[in-house]
Amino acid sequence: MTKTVILISGRGSNMQAVVQADIPNLHIAAVLSDNPQASGLAWAAAQGIHTAALNPKDYPSCADFNQAMLEMVSAHAPDLVLLAGYMRILPPEFCSRFANQTINIHPSLLPAFPGLHTHQRAIDEGCCLAGCTVHFVTDKLDCGPIIAQGAVPVYDTDTADTLAARVLKIEHQLLPQAVADFAAGNLSIHGKRVHNRRTAGEAGQD
Numbered sequence: 001m002t003k004t005v006i007l008i009s010g011r012g013s014n015m016q017a018v019v020q021a022d023i024p025n026l027h028i029a030a031v032l033s034d035n036p037q038a039s040g041l042a043w044a045a046a047q048g049i050h051t052a053a054l055n056p057k058d059y060p061s062c063a064d065f066n067q068a069m070l071e072m073v074s075a076h077a078p079d080l081v082l083l084a085g086y087m088r089i090l091p092p093e094f095c096s097r098f099a100n101q102t103i104n105i106h107p108s109l110l111p112a113f114p115g116l117h118t119h120q121r122a123i124d125e126g127c128c129l130a131g132c133t134v135h136f137v138t139d140k141l142d143c144g145p146i147i148a149q150g151a152v153p154v155y156d157t158d159t160a161d162t163l164a165a166r167v168l169k170i171e172h173q174l175l176p177q178a179v180a181d182f183a184a185g186n187l188s189i190h191g192k193r194v195h196n197r198r199t200a201g202e203a204g205q206d
Contacts, residue, residue: 002183005078006031007086012040013168014084014105014175019047021176025183029076034069034088056088066091073098080182083137084175092139100189102137103182105175107167109133109149114142119167120160130154130163132171134178136189145194147187150174 002025006015015031031044036053045051052072059065070093073081083090083104095102108118110133122130131151136144150170154163181187186197 001025001027002079003027003029003077004080004082004179005029005073005076006044006082006084007073008033008038008040008084009035009087010038010040010085012038012043012084014171015040015082016043017172018082018084018176018179019044019049021180023176023180023183026179029078032069032072034065034086040085063091066094070094070097080179081137082175082179089141090137090139095137095139099138100136103147103178104135104137104142104144105171105178106133106135106142107164107171109151110135110142110146117160119163122154123158123160123163127154130167132167132174134174136194145189145192147178147181147194147196148174 004026006028008015008031019028028049030050030052031041033041033053034056036055038053041051041053054065054068054072056065059068074097079101081098081102083102108122109129109131113121119130129151131149133149134147136147138144150173152166152170181196181198188195
């Protein structure tokens with residue numbers, strides 16, 4: 001069983017998608033947040049999942065907060081740490097502790113548009129396609145090995161909000177499948193490339 005801790009900062013719609021997918025061999029041990037008011041915590045608690053939050057304002061420094069969060073996550077001894085809308089950059093110590101065990105979903109087609117404001121940046125650059133990327137986390141922001149990507153068209157009439165809504169629908173499909181592949185032992189990292197035994201098998205049928 002793949003013991004999993006999910007980190008969120010807000011409503012956690014991607015967290016909800018993973019929970020509702022009822023993924024085989026996946027046990028969600030906790031949903032944790034850096035925002036005690038995150039609405040996703042109440043939703044997770046209603047599903048019977050353990051929840052907890054740490055408020056960065058309660059700590060004298062960012063480093064102190066990060067250490068406390070690392071300790072709280074580590075207490076669950078997870079096999080997988082899933083970032084589902086967690087809006088803080090993980091420190092190198094966290095990335096090292098859970099190397100090749102931390103997965104993030106980012107709302108762009110990496111390596112394009114790492115960081116924030118991805119949808120508006122895609123529109124401003126005249127992109128014909130936008131999308132999302134599921135990737136392993138490293139200590140370099142949004143640069144870890146890519147597990148899966150999904151794309152949507154960018155229309156002339158799009159705003160950042162309309163594009164974000166279209167991308168989010170793909171996120172809700174892509175992330176649960178990536179988590180399922182991790183839990184099934186289908187993923188292996190070779191340099192910057194992630195090999196997926198499931199999709200390799202499908203390719204072999206062509």
